[in-house]
Amino acid sequence: MPDTLPTEAVGPLLRGIAVLREISDAGGGASLGDLVRATGLARSTVDRVVATLARMGYVRLDGNGAWLAPRLMELGNAYLAALRLPARLGPPAERLAEELDESVSLAVPDGDGIRFVHQTTRRRAMSLSFRIGDLLPAESTAPGPLFAAAGWSAQDWAAWRARRAAAPASARSPYAVPPRPADGDTPSFEERAARAAKDGWAVDDQNIEPGLIAVAVPVRDPHGEMVCALSVVSHTSRHSADSLRRTVLPPARATAAVMERELRGADPAAQARAAGGLAHWTGASKQELGAEFVESLARGLTVVTAFGEGRAELTLAAVAETTGLARATARRALITLEHLGYVTSRDRLFRLTPRVLGLGYPPLSRTALPEIALPYMARLGGRLHDSVSLAVLDGDDIRYTARVATERVMSVNITTGTRFPAHATSMGRVLLAGLPREERAARLGRTGLPALTPHTLTDPAALATGLEEVAREDHALVDGELEEGLRSLAVPIRDRSGTTVAALNVAMHVSRRTVAECLSEVLPELRAAAGLIESDLHVVGRFSRVSAS
Numbered sequence: 280m281p282d283t284l285p286t287e288a289v290g291p292l293l294r295g296i297a298v299l300r301e302i303s304d305a306g307g308g309a310s311l312g313d314l315v316r317a318t319g320l321a322r323s324t325v326d327r328v329v330a331t332l333a334r335m336g337y338v339r340l341d342g343n344g345a346w347l348a349p350r351l352m353e354l355g356n357a358y359l360a361a362l363r364l365p366a367r368l369g370p371p372a373e374r375l376a377e378e379l380d381e382s383v384s385l386a387v388p389d390g391d392g393i394r395f396v397h398q399t400t401r402r403r404a405m406s407l408s409f410r411i412g413d414l415l416p417a418e419s420t421a422p423g424p425l426f427a428a429a430g431w432s433a434q435d436w437a438a439w440r441a442r443r444a445a446a447p448a449s450a451r452s453p454y455a456v457p458p459r460p461a462d463g464d465t466p467s468f469e470e471r472a473a474r475a476a477k478d479g480w481a482v483d484d485q486n487i488e489p490g491l492i493a494v495a496v497p498v499r500d501p502h503g504e505m506v507c508a509l510s511v512v513s514h515t516s517r518h519s520a521d522s523l524r525r526t527v528l529p530p531a532r533a534t535a536a537v538m539e540r541e542l543r544g545a546d547p548a549a550q551a552r553a554a555g556g557l558a559h560w561t562g563a564s565k566q567e568l569g570a571e572f573v574e575s576l577a578r579g580l581t582v583v584t585a586f587g588e589g590r591a592e593l594t595l596a597a598v599a600e601t602t603g604l605a606r607a608t609a610r611r612a613l614i615t616l617e618h619l620g621y622v623t624s625r626d627r628l629f630r631l632t633p634r635v636l637g638l639g640y641p642p643l644s645r646t647a648l649p650e651i652a653l654p655y656m657a658r659l660g661g662r663l664h665d666s667v668s669l670a671v672l673d674g675d676d677i678r679y680t681a682r683v684a685t686e687r688v689m690s691v692n693i694t695t696g697t698r699f700p701a702h703a704t705s706m707g708r709v710l711l712a713g714l715p716r717e718e719r720a721a722r723l724g725r726t727g728l729p730a731l732t733p734h735t736l737t738d739p740a741a742l743a744t745g746l747e748e749v750a751r752e753d754h755a756l757v758d759g760e761l762e763e764g765l766r767s768l769a770v771p772i773r774d775r776s777g778t779t780v781a782a783l784n785v786a787m788h789v790s791r792r793t794v795a796e797c798l799s800e801v802l803p804e805l806r807a808a809a810g811l812i813e814s815d816l817h818v819v820g821r822f823s824r825v826s827a828s
Contacts, residue, residue, distance in 0.1 A: 292579030307642035308346040330571040349815040355640035361591040388426040389633040412640030418468035421483035421495035422508030428476035484520035579612040592628040647826040649681035705769035706782035708755035713779025
């Protein structure tokens with residue numbers, strides 16, 4: 280990144296990105312006072328930046344603090360979609376993880392560090408994984424020597440040595456730890472890079488963390504250039520570094536060959552695909568969005584979303600056309616982003632860099648569905664003055680994963696983790712209705728349908744008919760079947776594939792509203808909240824796995 284600030288740099292964009300970086304580096308949340316101290320900006324400036332980011336949906340204000348919001352991941356998604364590696368190479372990586380029963384990662388270079396762009400983990404008590412977008416110092420990883428051997432110039436090596444001399448753990452990463460004391464048996468990074476160039480693979484033997492070991496192999500494009508590293512991660516209770524190499528190197532190399540064939544078969548027509556999923560702030564005016572809204576910050580961040588699948592490299596004209604910005608505005612934003620290292624250019628073509636992932640992606644990439652849903656549930660509960668819940672199907676029951684209770688003398692008293700038979704609840708019926716018909720029939724065939732009240736539907740045929748109606752109408756209303764006097768209305772929450780992964784409901788005493796009032800007053804609000812939750816879920820789940828609970 281150049282040291283001299285370009286005269287055409289957009290100041291509000293510089294300041295907005297500085298605030299986003301500080302919140303991200305603080306783990307996803309920071310007080311406004313801490314942001315003032317960390318960035319050196321005036322409090323009034325921080326207030327305006329945070330207000331703008333909140334209006335865009337990129338941060339969430341909570342008292343005197345700002346927290347990253349799921350919508351921010353659309354910036355990193357633009358880079359990952361343009362890169363195309365996670366989408367194309369993720370399935371072979373997942374098959375390798377299943378075959379080896381080990382965690383498998385894909386990483387790309389970022390300066391003298393590496394960033395993870397795909398992660399397939401194993402479910403264990405001691406799980407070995409990094410977050411998508413995490414930046415690690417190259418010398419502490421298995422992919423690092425491969426990237427250094429493949430493409431570091433003399434200038435890159437000089438910059439790395441200067442960084443190490445200044446601060447061995449200076450990479451902005453939660454995993455950047457000082458090196459282990461030299462003991463004669465620990466090869467230097469230069470030696471590891473030289474060996475990687477000779478062997479075509481590299482090992483990390485507890486350089487990043489005691490007990491963690493990894494083996495990495497290169498994945499090359501059709502021109503023979505290394506585009507990413509495939510690494511298999513384990514720990515010393517399962518393997519030594521040498522036994523891990525012997526065990527995983529052959530299948531890892533075979534998987535890398537599969538990936539390279541996949542890259543050779545890339546669809547050239549993809550470059551003609553239209554832009555999609557752009558941020559929607561470019562056409563909004565300051566009058567519409569309020570005096571605290573900093574348009575130039577919003578427009579600058581929108582430039583990032585111009586890139587994506589089939590749009591890995593764009594001209595200035597294409598960026599302006601895609602975003603709807605004036606050419607001069609797009610140009611200044613690109614100059615600013617290039618100065619900060621988020622964009623690179625060659626032959627008048629602009630491309631995003633992995634550094635974009637540093638804008639909140641690591642802490643947000645592990646956001647679970649209840650975390651996504653709770654802010655919207657709280658707003659819904661505040662408007663309706665009734666309790667709002669989120670639940671998933673767990674065996675033949677539903678299990679509550681999030682809940683916002685209403686402050687009433689008489690209210691529905693249920694806590695997170697509570698389980699109820701699915702057949703007697705509105706959320707359970709939505710979840711059952713979302714199953715494939717064959718699975719739904721199999722569940723009803725094997726499950727007893729106990730009567731919890733005199734109103735509980737216990738006839739399998741009648742319940743099957745009712746579930747068909749729920750599937751058609753996309754909501755379920757249950758009246759007094761779980762408990763006398765309890766009325767609840769539920770709608771589904773669906774992931775990017777259209778699969779029902781959870782249900783959202785509003786519950787109340789029957790005296791609060793009639794059935795007709797529930798359908799006319801509550802259902803539209805409930806559906807609107809579910810739509811907002813799904814919108815964020817689709818952003819978070821584009822390249823990350825989202826836990827439903």
